[in-house]
Amino acid sequence: MLDINLIRDEPDMVKKAILDRGMDTEVADVDGILELDSRRRALLVEVEELKRQRNVAGDEIAALKKEGGDTGPIVDRMREISEHIKGMDAEVREVEAGREALMLDIPNTPHESVPVGPDETANKEIRIWGEPPRFTFEPRPHWEIGEALDILDFKRGAKIASTRFTLLKGAAALMERALINFMLDLHTREHGYTEVFPPILANRKSFEGVGQLPKFGDDMYWCRDDDLSLITTAEVPVTNIHRGEVLREEELPRKYVAYTPCFRREAGSYGKDVRGIIRQHQFNKVEMVKFVHPDASFDELESLTTNAEEVLKRLDIHYRVMCLSTGDLGFAASKCYDLEVWMAGTGEFKEISSCSCFTDFQARRANIRFKPAGGGKPRFVHTLNGSGLAIGRTVAAIMESKQLDDGRVVVPPALQPYMGGMTVIE
RNA sequence: GGAGAGAUGGCCGAGUGGACGAAGGCGCACGCCUGGAGAGCGUGUGGGCGGCUUAGCUCCGUCCCGUGGGUUCGAAUCCCACUCUCUCCGCCA
Numbered sequence: 001m002l003d004i005n006l007i008r009d010e011p012d013m014v015k016k017a018i019l020d021r022g023m024d025t026e027v028a029d030v031d032g033i034l035e036l037d038s039r040r041r042a043l044l045v046e047v048e049e050l051k052r053q054r055n056v057a058g059d060e061i062a063a064l065k066k067e068g069g070d071t072g073p074i075v076d077r078m079r080e081i082s083e084h085i086k087g088m089d090a091e092v093r094e095v096e097a098g099r100e101a102l103m104l105d106i107p108n109t110p111h112e113s114v115p116v117g118p119d120e121t122a123n124k125e126i127r128i129w130g131e132p133p134r135f136t137f138e139p140r141p142h143w144e145i146g147e148a149l150d151i152l153d154f155k156r157g158a159k160i161a162s163t164r165f166t167l168l169k170g171a172a173a174l175m176e177r178a179l180i181n182f183m184l185d186l187h188t189r190e191h192g193y194t195e196v197f198p199p200i201l202a203n204r205k206s207f208e209g210v211g212q213l214p215k216f217g218d219d220m221y222w223c224r225d226d227d228l229s230l231i232t233t234a235e236v237p238v239t240n241i242h243r244g245e246v247l248r249e250e251e252l253p254r255k256y257v258a259y260t261p262c263f264r265r266e267a268g269s270y271g272k273d274v275r276g277i278i279r280q281h282q283f284n285k286v287e288m289v290k291f292v293h294p295d296a297s298f299d300e301l302e303s304l305t306t307n308a309e310e311v312l313k314r315l316d317i318h319y320r321v322m323c324l325s326t327g328d329l330g331f332a333a334s335k336c337y338d339l340e341v342w343m344a345g346t347g348e349f350k351e352i353s354s355c356s357c358f359t360d361f362q363a364r365r366a367n368i369r370f371k372p373a374g375g376g377k378p379r380f381v382h383t384l385n386g387s388g389l390a391i392g393r394t395v396a397a398i399m400e401s402k403q404l405d406d407g408r409v410v411v412p413p414a415l416q417p418y419m420g421g422m423t424v425i426e
Numbered sequence: 427g428g429a430g431a432g433a434u435g436g437c438c439g440a441g442u443g444g445a446c447g448a449a450g451g452c453g454c455a456c457g458c459c460u461g462g463a464g465a466g467c468g469u470g471u472g473g474g475c476g477g478c479u480u481a482g483c484u485c486c487g488u489c490c491c492g493u494g495g496g497u498u499c500g501a502a503u504c505c506c507a508c509u510c511u512c513u514c515c516g517c518c519a
Binding site: 058065074076077078080081 | 444445455473475476477483487488489498499500
């Protein structure tokens with residue numbers, strides 16, 4: 001959620017940000033907000049004056065009673081005023097709710113360094129690392145390799161659950177587990193993150209806090225009886241660790257890393273990535289989340305991205321870093337880098353990590369603040385998160401990049417200690 | 427799942443429907459005292475919204491005692507619902 005003061009003071013800037021994102025200002029209704037906002041303030045002035053009168057009268061009544069005076073007339077008058085207040089309070093609530101509802105549709109404003117463009121075609125390549133592996137044979141996609149090695153079982157995954165669920169067997173299951181441990185170790189031991197293992201179900205407030213609700217409700221698996229949903233990403237529970245809290249400035253930045261399974265209905269992506277393990281309803285992910293000082297947030301985005309990249313470097317997999325354009329940027333993000341990994345089997349780059357800076361957009365919604373060390377009012381922290389990395393896609397990338405002509409797959413050296421010394425999957 | 431107890435400021439803890447943003451204590455900050463520290467004394471010590479003014483964060487108003495409703499001229503206090511915590515019983519990896 002944006003700061004209402006920003007919308008009041010610089011409505012044109014906010015509107016431009018909406019248009020740059022390719023959104024409609026009918027949907028993101030800045031003028032509507034301004035109108036409701038000024039109505040709200042006018043009502044407040046009026047009703048607060050009435051409340052003041054009520055408070056004064058309260059004292060008078062108390063004093064009169066003590067002296068045994070007649071409170072009848074003043075009580076009658078206040079009865080009327082109280083009725084009036086009740087009505088106006090309801091009106092204020094209504095106007096306020098309307099304003100809030102509209103404000104939830106206003107996206108974050110992109111950082112000035114974000115390329116302006118309509119969609120992903122305007123994304124800008126920031127850097128590229130390594131080179132695509134060269135093969136003396138026609139490289140195969142991971143689903144063919146995995147089925148041939150009998151380590152990816154799509155049929156049985158579908159039998160147990162449904163399509164987009166895969167049964168991992170043997171070396172694939174082991175590699176999945178190894179990657180989780182490898183990434184957690186890297187980020188905790190070398191990058192200074194604190195490991196957490198959060199609840200995998202979260203409540204409505206937690207989803208609202210990070211901006212997943214109301215927008216992405218269709219993509220979530222709800223447990224209706226309990227009003228809980230399976231998490232779509234660890235961002236949800238981890239960012240909400242500090243919901244409603246006031247941190248001390250000295251505690252910033254706070255850096256967490258979590259492994260969790262993630263669950264997405266993938267509504268509306270029928271026909272996309274139907275083969276393989278790229279797009280699953282259930283997948284594993286190691287996620288980094290930071291709570292930082294507002295002055296540091298964009299530097300923190302750079303280091304967060306670097307932390308995610310380090311995983312791919314150590315696995316020796318070719319990738320590039322893209323800065324998302326305004327048209328491709330997530331609703332709550334001010335700036336976002338995607339790490340795209342080279343899928344040797346299909347010859348394309350595939351998103352494997354998304355590192356975003358949300359400025360105070362999430363913190364305002366989730367009410368996460370810090371107390372300035374020098375005193376003064378609490379301020380909103382800035383939040384960031386990034387995958388470090390998506391596990392299943394990493395498995396797929398390794399299988400495709402490290403495949404041999406005989407169908408075997410070489411285990412990257414960094415991963416071998418985590419796989420009991422296994423060097424080749426065969 | 428059953429029975430009970432509870433939720434008040436950074437923490438502990440009091441609070442007969444009008445004196446309560448809230449006693450008292452602890453903590454913290456500043457000042458006095460001290461060679462220095464401690465003790466002692468004094469002062470201060472939450473947040474949201476709005477207004478004024480315009481940038482002073484001083485002033486004024488309003489709201490906040492788990493959350494949301496209700497009763498009342500007036501609610502921390504009475505009523506209802508919900509959430510959470512604790513204890514006991516049952517079940518369970």
